[in-house]
Amino acid sequence: MDAYTALALGIALKSTQKRKRRKWAQQWYLCRERFGHVPLLNELRISEPDVFKNFLRMDGESFDKLLDLVRPYITKENTVMRSAISPFERLSITLRFLATGNTFEDLKFLSAISPQAIGGIVIDTCNAINTCLQSYIKMPQTAEEWKELSNDFNKHWNIPHCIGALDGKHVSIKKTIGSGSFYYNYKKHCSIVLLAVVNAKYEFIMVDAGMNGRVSDGGVMSHTKFGSLMEHGELQLPGAEPLHEGDSIDVPYFFVADDAFAMNENLLKPYSVMGNDVLDQERRVFNYRLSRGRRIVENVFGILVSRFGVFQRPMLLSPEKATTVTLTCCYLHNFLRKQSSGYMAPGSVDWEDNVTHELHSGEWRSKQRELAALRPIFSRNSSEKAKFTRDTMKHYFSTLGSVPWQLKMVS
Known part of the structure; x- marks a missing residue:
């Protein structure tokens, strides 16, 4: 094997190694059911309704009504690669953004959703809310x-x-x-x-x-x-x-x-x-x-x-x-x-x-x-x-x- 061939193989090997080290998604993003905010909200709704209301700036009854209105517009299909982010998660993280103004980077630690995904979710959900509440x-x-x-x-x-x-x-x-x-x-x-x-x-x-x-x-x-x-x-x-x-x-x-x-x-x-x-x-x-x-x-x-x-x-x-x-x-x-x-x-x-x-x-x-x-x-x-x-x-x-x-x- 000449030096040129060895060098080419070495570059290819390093490239393959780099590709192997890349992750499709950070592992904890794939564990939303465990690390996300939904279990917390479900607990607050039962045990601390006032805290739930402060978290989303609305009570449980109002949240449910709004969720029923926007659900058809923000429901996504599951894929073979991953489960879709639920309408409940999409609406609740959007309302939390509106309630706090926190950055998408900050909200990822609350929701176990990537900031890039949150950015799209917030605007899509806001558009859905605007459509559903036109008569208001x-x-x-x-x-x-x-x-x-x-x-x-x-x-x-x-x-x-x-x-x-x-x-x-x-x-x-x-x-x-x-x-x-x-x-x-x-x-x-x-x-x-x-x-x-x-x-x-x-x-x-x-x-x-x-x-x-x-x-x-x-x-x-x-x-x-x-x-x-x-x-x-x-x-x-x-x-x-x-x-x-x-x-x-x-x-x-x-x-x-x-x-x-x-x-x-x-x-x-x-x-x-x-x-x-x-x-x-x-x-x-x-x-x-x-x-x-x-x-x-x-x-x-x-x-x-x-x-x-x-x-x-x-x-x-x-x-x-x-x-x-x-x-x-x-x-x-x-x-x-x-x-x-x-x-x-x-x-x-x-x-x-x-x-x-x-x-x-x-x-x-x-x-x-x-x-x-x-x-x-x-x-x-x-x-x-x-x-x-x-x-x-x-x-x-x-x-x-x-x-x-x-x-x-x-x-």
Whole structure:
């Protein structure tokens, strides 16, 4: 055997040895039934239901209902090589990711599933949840449905003709390779924007997520389907009507928002203090009454961050995947709001004393940081119709629509 042949055989032998040392999967991944989180969850469900609920951010009954809904979408077939990861495991590890925001690398030690597999499982399961829970976030389609929302706002928050509270937040994400400053916002980090409208019962009726954080905050609405429908009068809102019987002034139905949005006749925001100006009593009363409705959406965002830890740190996902995860949390919020009575326990959101009407902060304010707000805008001139609507509401709140405690709250 010459030297060349010996060298070739030696290289081939080493290559074969290397191939033999490679493993198709780490051995402990093949023992999920022993090392995974399913036995722990089954035990917690029986012996520590509160811990089970904290682990997944939902009780056993809600988990079972959600699992039944998504099972057809996340069930995989076994192969001759290995058993498929069960729907129970797929849903529970996804919910744990949403609850904590832990990395896939970290979650592998809990689930005995590779981080690469977890990454695919989470997004697939989130897509399944979004598909199955489509009906849980639904914008009214008729004037009568909008009026039902208005009745709730008037009943609970003393704001007639209000049909929703609007707000937007920046959801922090990691900087993606090649994105440049596309997602870089005024807070000096990368983000996507979550825009939402909520009803008087702390439920989303519209969510729009995924817009890049670099978009001018004042122009967020114009980049959404909701904003386009509002601009073109295609939201099927009720026509303007008097606030009370016998009044000759017709007032449009409107959303309430803060200074991050441009005001129009169907979107009202507080009076702003410019320079050394001081708001008179009527304007301060209006701002107070409006804030009682605007706090609803602020509290919904607070609960969202408090319940889903994935919002408490930058998402280590692409913008597209971060959008999917964000929408999933919104769908789950509405699902749990309807399904679980303990999802929003007393004191978890801002509340008013029934006697003194003093405002008390919800638990979420002391426990978790908030999502970054959209930047206020002050340069845009509101239409005369919008100003007239706001002035009409201002006058109403200080006359026929006044409540006994409002002067004490603004003094």
